[in-house]
Amino acid sequence: MTQMRDSGQALIWRWNDRTRHAASRTRVALQCALHELEIPDETVGDAMMAAWELTANALEHARGPYEMRLLRKGPSFVFEIEDSDPLLPALLSFRTGGVEADTELPERGRGLQIVEAFARGRWGFRLSESETKVAWMAISTAPED
Template sequence: MITPVARRHAVSGDPPPGWLLTALVGDGCAVLPDLDTHNPRTVATARDFASETLSAWGVGELLYDAQLVVSELVTNAIRHAGGTIQLRLMRNESHLVCAVTDGSAALPTISDGDFLSESGRGLHLVDALASSWGWILINGKGKLVWAVFTL
């Protein structure tokens, strides 16, 4: 069972789009499975995968923003969750989704760090670039953090 969770800093305050939950169990996703959390090139590999996939899908106008969001989501999963990480990219007629699964049930939080901090701005970038974002707890199996872009 998948449990949607509304995030505290939601852009729209809405739960995840209904089609997102349906897409998670379908075959319409481009998947980069089992990302190596100990390889220093993992984030670059995820960015390259996003670039190739978006180019093949003809949505190059979102390439830079999507690469940045993928980088932040994968980095957060490596830094805060560990374990098995997977990147999923999904597209329908009007939306693109970048989603990262990890084995931790710890919820992502936007930090209120000061301007001198070396980290803590990633989810602020995701919030600024994506139409909406949030997370879905997967009972007993961690979470999926998603970001939606409008095409």
């Protein structure tokens, strides 16, 4: 069961490089947490897709241990995935007005476009207090304007 701590933070799951079936178990843990915290159903699918993109990047580009969290920020939540890599990635600008129909997309980095679209620019990377990388994104539970 996912419960918010007094700090407004919920630990969803911790795992390491030896955890069997980590990808599928991570998705299940996240989906259960989103439902338990009563994030609206219409938000859960997109939140899952965007959060999975950040998680998949951590699994592909960094070593464990990993930790997945949700933090309550007023009526919304912040999803975080922490890995052991101290290097923050260089980000391409996704805020340039979109991609033209005849523009060829790069082979890598498309997942971050999903995160950008879902989080509407409210996502990024930061260093934790222990100098490890944290990828984060906002999950708005308020109706869109």
